[in-house]
Amino acid sequence: MHLSRRTPLVAALFLLSACPLRANAAADPSGHWEGKIQMPDNELSITVDLARSATGGWMGSLSIPVSTTIDVPLSDMTVEGTAVRFMASLPGKTTFDGSLSADANGLSGTVSNFHGTVPFQLTRNGEARVNVPPPSSALPKSFEGAWEGTLDVGGKVMRIVLKLSPAADGTAMATLINLDQGNQEIPVTTVTVKEAQLQLESRVVSGTYRGTLGPGGEIVGEWVQRAVRLPLVFRRPVATESR
Numbered sequence: 457m458h459l460s461r462r463t464p465l466v467a468a469l470f471l472l473s474a475c476p477l478r479a480n481a482a483a484d485p486s487g488h489w490e491g492k493i494q495m496p497d498n499e500l501s502i503t504v505d506l507a508r509s510a511t512g513g514w515m516g517s518l519s520i521p522v523s524t525t526i527d528v529p530l531s532d533m534t535v536e537g538t539a540v541r542f543m544a545s546l547p548g549k550t551t552f553d554g555s556l557s558a559d560a561n562g563l564s565g566t567v568s569n570f571h572g573t574v575p576f577q578l579t580r581n582g583e584a585r586v587n588v589p590p591p592s593s594a595l596p597k598s599f600e601g602a603w604e605g606t607l608d609v610g611g612k613v614m615r616i617v618l619k620l621s622p623a624a625d626g627t628a629m630a631t632l633i634n635l636d637q638g639n640q641e642i643p644v645t646t647v648t649v650k651e652a653q654l655q656l657e658s659r660v661v662s663g664t665y666r667g668t669l670g671p672g673g674e675i676v677g678e679w680v681q682r683a684v685r686l687p688l689v690f691r692r693p694v695a696t697e698s699r
Contacts, residue, residue: 483556485540488585491578493567507584517586518544524662527587545643547660592647595628599649603690618690630656
């Protein structure tokens with residue numbers, strides 16, 4: 457009898473202590489999310505994967521299924537209560553500011569870049585499938601700086617600039633600039649340098665470049681974007697003398 461009288465009290469204490477734990481778990485944004493960005497004249501479907509990293513931080517990737525933008529890594533991700541914030545280079549810095557719904561199965565808010573701000577809505581749909589890119593390697597001085605090249609796409613010539621620079625830790629960073637498409641900047645996801653070999657991966661456009669730095673100072677290689685393979689040679693820009 458003594459035990460049976462205390463059982464309801466023990467159960468009540470257990471339920472009270474369990475409620476905050478369920479609330480914290482519900483605020484976890486980990487998972488695979490599917491939804492859309494509401495553009496001024498159309499809807500853009502996107503998928504987002506969010507998960508904890510091995511070190512306890514946050515990591516993620518974003519894809520636009522109807523485009524060549526696949527598994528673009530997320531950065532600057534923060535989770536505070538129900539507020540979730542992250543950034544993606546799509547290209548250009550695009551920031552997502554969202555809030556989890558009461559049941560934690562919805563994530564909605566605004567997405568902003570230099571064009572403006574529009575709303576987005578996502579629904580959780582399964583476990584996270586984050587595809588983290590490999591880290592970039594160190595950048596040798598022989599590759600550092602600006603390079604110029606041209607792509608012949610069906611008879612149309614595109615002038616491409618490649619900028620390679622070291623990050624604070626010495627790892628390589630790169631940007632491709634299409635001069636004939638409004639100086640559009642295409643972020644490079646991973647830069648790999650091994651002796652004279654250069655490899656670039658840009659997940660924004662599902663493109664890769666592999667080239668070799670020769671004794672003449674040219675990087676001779678090939679740009680591959682899905683089924684398209686095009687030769688691409690990068691050279692140092694010719695300095696113009698001032699008069």
